Amino acid sequence: xxxxxxxxxxxxxxxxxxxxxxxxxxxxxxxxxxxxxxxxxxxxxxxxxxxxxxxxxxxxxxxxxxxxxxxxxxxxxxxxxxxxxxxxxxxxxxxxxxxxxxxxxxxxxxxxxxxxxxxxxxxxxxxxxxxxxxxxxxxxxxxxxxxxxxxxxxxxxxxxxxxxxxxxxxxxxxxxxxxxxxxxxxxxxxxxxxxxxxxxxxxxxxxxxxxxxxxxxxxxxxxxxxxxxxxxxxxxxxxxxxxxxxxxxxxxxxxxxxxxxxxxxxxxxxxxxxxxxxxxxxxxxxxxxxxxxxxxx
Amino acid sequence: xxxxxxxxxxxxxxxxxxxxxxxxxxxxxxxxxxxxxxxxxxxxxxxxxxxxxxxxxxxxxxxxxxxxxxxxxxxxxxxxxxxxxxxxxxxxxxxxxxxxxxxxxxxxxxxxxxxxxxxxxxxxxxxxxxxxxxxxxxxxxxxxxxxxxxxxxxxxxxxxxxxxxxxxxxxxxxxxxxxxxxxxxxxxxxxxxxxxxxxxxxxxxxxxxxxxxxxxxxxxxxxxxxxxxxxxxxxxxxxxxxxxxxxxxxxxxxxxxxxxxxxxxxxxxxxxxxxxxxxxxxxxxxxxxxxxxxxxxxxxxxxxxxxxxxxxxxxxxxxxxxxxxxxxxxxxxxxxxxxxxxxxxxxxxxxxxx
Amino acid sequence: xxxxxxxxxxxxxxxxxxxxxxxxxxxxxxxxxxxxxxxxxxxxxxxxxxxxxxxxxxxxxxxxxxxxxxxxxxxxxxxxxxxxxxxxxxxxxxxxxxxxxxxxxxxxxxxxxxxxxxxxxxxxxxxxxxxxxxxxxxxxxxxxxxxxxxxxxxxxxxxxxxxxxxxxxxxxxxxxxxxxxxxxxxxxxxxxxxxxxxxxxxxxxxxxxxxxxxxxxxxxxxxxxxxxxxxxxxxxxxxxxxxxxx
Numbered sequence: 079x080x081x082x083x084x085x086x087x088x089x090x091x092x093x094x095x096x097x098x099x100x101x102x103x104x105x106x107x108x109x110x111x112x113x114x115x116x117x118x119x120x121x122x123x124x125x126x127x128x129x130x131x132x133x134x135x136x137x138x139x140x141x142x143x144x145x146x147x148x149x150x151x152x153x154x155x156x157x158x159x160x161x162x163x164x165x166x167x168x169x170x171x172x173x174x175x176x177x178x179x180x181x182x183x184x185x186x187x188x189x190x191x192x193x194x195x196x197x198x199x200x201x202x203x204x205x206x207x208x209x210x211x212x213x214x215x216x217x218x219x220x221x222x223x224x225x226x227x228x229x230x231x232x233x234x235x236x237x238x239x240x241x242x243x244x245x246x247x248x249x250x251x252x253x254x255x256x257x258x259x260x261x262x263x264x265x266x267x268x269x270x271x272x273x274x275x276x277x278x279x280x281x282x283x284x285x286x287x288x289x290x291x292x293x294x295x296x297x298x299x300x301x302x303x304x305x306x307x308x309x310x311x312x313x314x315x316x317x318x319x320x321x322x323x324x325x326x327x328x329x330x331x332x333x334x335x336x337x338x339x340x341x342x343x344x345x346x347x348x349x350x351x352x353x354x355x356x357x358x359x360x361x362x363x364x365x366x367x368x369x370x371x372x373x374x375x
Numbered sequence: 376x377x378x379x380x381x382x383x384x385x386x387x388x389x390x391x392x393x394x395x396x397x398x399x400x401x402x403x404x405x406x407x408x409x410x411x412x413x414x415x416x417x418x419x420x421x422x423x424x425x426x427x428x429x430x431x432x433x434x435x436x437x438x439x440x441x442x443x444x445x446x447x448x449x450x451x452x453x454x455x456x457x458x459x460x461x462x463x464x465x466x467x468x469x470x471x472x473x474x475x476x477x478x479x480x481x482x483x484x485x486x487x488x489x490x491x492x493x494x495x496x497x498x499x500x501x502x503x504x505x506x507x508x509x510x511x512x513x514x515x516x517x518x519x520x521x522x523x524x525x526x527x528x529x530x531x532x533x534x535x536x537x538x539x540x541x542x543x544x545x546x547x548x549x550x551x552x553x554x555x556x557x558x559x560x561x562x563x564x565x566x567x568x569x570x571x572x573x574x575x576x577x578x579x580x581x582x583x584x585x586x587x588x589x590x591x592x593x594x595x596x597x598x599x600x601x602x603x604x605x606x607x608x609x610x611x612x613x614x615x616x617x618x619x620x621x622x623x624x625x626x627x628x629x630x631x632x633x634x635x636x637x638x639x640x641x642x643x644x645x646x647x648x649x650x651x652x653x654x655x656x657x658x659x660x661x662x663x664x665x666x667x668x669x670x671x672x673x674x675x676x677x678x679x680x681x682x683x684x685x686x687x688x689x690x691x692x693x694x695x696x697x698x699x700x701x702x703x704x705x706x707x708x709x710x711x712x713x714x715x716x717x718x719x720x721x722x723x724x725x726x727x728x729x
Numbered sequence: 730x731x732x733x734x735x736x737x738x739x740x741x742x743x744x745x746x747x748x749x750x751x752x753x754x755x756x757x758x759x760x761x762x763x764x765x766x767x768x769x770x771x772x773x774x775x776x777x778x779x780x781x782x783x784x785x786x787x788x789x790x791x792x793x794x795x796x797x798x799x800x801x802x803x804x805x806x807x808x809x810x811x812x813x814x815x816x817x818x819x820x821x822x823x824x825x826x827x828x829x830x831x832x833x834x835x836x837x838x839x840x841x842x843x844x845x846x847x848x849x850x851x852x853x854x855x856x857x858x859x860x861x862x863x864x865x866x867x868x869x870x871x872x873x874x875x876x877x878x879x880x881x882x883x884x885x886x887x888x889x890x891x892x893x894x895x896x897x898x899x900x901x902x903x904x905x906x907x908x909x910x911x912x913x914x915x916x917x918x919x920x921x922x923x924x925x926x927x928x929x930x931x932x933x934x935x936x937x938x939x940x941x942x943x944x945x946x947x948x949x950x951x952x953x954x955x956x957x958x959x960x961x962x963x964x965x966x967x968x969x970x971x972x973x974x975x
Contacts, residue, residue: 574844585808587771591769591803592883593821593823593887
């Protein structure tokens, strides 16, 4: 492999990884507070992508209005998801909560299938992101460069909210000790709502960038990015936001590079993430940024 | 509390069980003779679903562990038995892109052996994955098992020399009939009920209720979870073989997470932890699933042609799952089991442990 | 049995003699439950050793330690709430089951005999502990005091030589507490048990235990007969100090 191709793949890997990271943040935040894998999180990518499409095509809104609108709608959708599927089960056994999450995921996908049809829709990529720059013999889509930049800026913004605002402080308290926080008179439902709003909005940003990268939008487009983002969150150490992004980068890079270096493994690409997951759980179950993974007793 | 009539009751119950089995055989015989193809297909589906849901419930309901990869065991059972029952000729016709690897190309076995081999291989695979799986619990275990399910699907697609890849296997002999499917279902229900009601089953339930306390009472969690996992895999593998020889065409798309989702609906609706519930859930699913096909088919109504809506069935299924889990978490049976004492006392509380 | 030098528990060593009834007391957070967790293997001790009948059991898993004859109850009751009281007790016999899995799955006589025996013995224990009439009730539906007793019955059914009781009298009224004193003495004599218990109810401890060990901030600060402990200045200081916190 020439250095140029290697560099090209490295950039692709970083770009893909930053998308995983962005989606992983939502998993890690919800897990941090509710100790729940929000199975339907990946489907929010799909929801965001469709919402963006309809804002652009149906309401003829420019992309710089449509995309934020779609992100906001997805954030609200996240809150709705919690209220409908998880909130009634706060005191139920964990297995019920998880089953509800799986049900919610299938429901979202199949409602989309019924309402919007199974034929993939083309995503209207704004020309701005279409440009290709040539650099040292590399041809790179600007989107590939924007993606990690946007991810890192959103991460900075999120960290600011979490460490500098009152809501953020309450969120951190809740993820450390749910019961005590409840006793201290903090409105946990609001904190959970904020968590879902933030996590889902980031997933929406990820979904829109995903749809620009692979401009085929269909009801099941969120399943694999969702699963892989979750694995990224475990890799980075679940509950840890920076860890989720680092895990995302590592997973994206790993996926791209392993296929680049060993093309005969290309057909196993989708299994790679699970192999990583199993290795992490076997050898370092706390992930890279290592907080303990055990259930709170 | 163990009254003098205990032996009489045991004898009466065995007699009743035997009669119930004979009645089932009679019904199967009548359907086999006079039933339509459609009815027979539903009955076959029902039996295979019962086998699958009862063995799935052993893990999820009895041990209380959310295992999301039974589709992997079903796939292994289906492929193994299919490869064993196909004649060398059929194999040549199926494997057009890449020939079937030796020694699979020459192996051939009767249906019963093929089914058992599928079960054994599924069990072996379960044994291999059990070490990473049971190092974790809760949501992590769910994701790891989901991962194994996906990995098997990817492997089915990739190992063309064994599975024929995405093309799948076509034209399998339709060995599965009512006797096979219901025979396996009956054996599964009897064996797993015996297990669940035994001291081993009690240990599994204790692990479900409180793993630390169970360990403190001397229960080895790995040993018991592994036992349940292997038994479940064995019967799932056999059911996979039955499924393959019922629909006669298999491909990797048949064994996705979607299949697991359907099993989850059956055991949740029936009541997580109840074998009786798993049987009821499976029967309802087999019947209701067919009935619901209407919503996906085009309908002629008063001169209007309403097109079928793909996905509608799944919307209904996921809604049912969520409504049951949120509003009626215990499903139809809760954790109760059917037994004759209960039947005769008209619903009075019966002694649940024998 | 003895061990020493532990993590949340710094410097602690105790030697139990067969048939003794020993109390472990100390202010909240002194590390008493940690001591139990380490003896039973629920927490692995980072340093120090636990010797049981001449064998080093420091790094054995929980269930293996139970199999060697050490059983415990839990401070925050941890019954199998969805199982009946009888089933709760029967679970404890499982680790001694000889019949194989297939004997059980096929309902063979070898298994059925054992199941019958386990059931009889469980009922006997329930009888002894005064819960026989509730054998078929779900454990989670029993009143609090009964649940505490059922915990003892369940631990007893593992056939231990050493019984660890974590606050067995918590939440009981004075009369129930006094009944418990009698019950524990009887059980000790009947099954020749060694009992080590944690309890905050001083009257209960002073009345029941023959020897008392006091733990504070992970260090043992005193040991002796109830009379000695009551007059020990270090113990009084530790308790007064902690009362100020509370």
